[in-house]
Amino acid sequence: MPRLATSERYSISLPAGHRFPIAKYELIREQLLWQGIAPAADFYDPGLAAEEDILRVHSPEYWQRVRELRLSP
Template sequence: MLPIAYHAIYKHPLPEGHRFPMLKYDLLPQQLLYEGIAQLSDFFEPEPCNLQHILAVHTNDYTNSLLQLTIDAKA
């Protein structure tokens, strides 16, 4: 089994009907355990990522808007 990154802080309150149904992310680890697909030992809590790694896969503008909490709701 591949390691599965998970942390309870991944669940964020979003408005009803938002395109990312957050509840499914909260329930996914439980379902994987229930179905026997994963074991508790398969899960780990990731460490914060350094900025260089983030910028390797996201633009400066996108990253800055996230860090400054000015990202467009449609992003």
């Protein structure tokens, strides 16, 4: 089984009705552990992404909105 990236930092509060289903990622981790598909040792915290890496996949405008907590639902 490959190692799986996870972090408590991934659990963020988004406005009700936001299109990004953030809660499902923690539920997936819990389900993999519960079913014994992935033991706790397979999970690791990858640390924070550098801004340079973030901007490789997101526009500067989007990244600015994220930093200012201005994501639309």
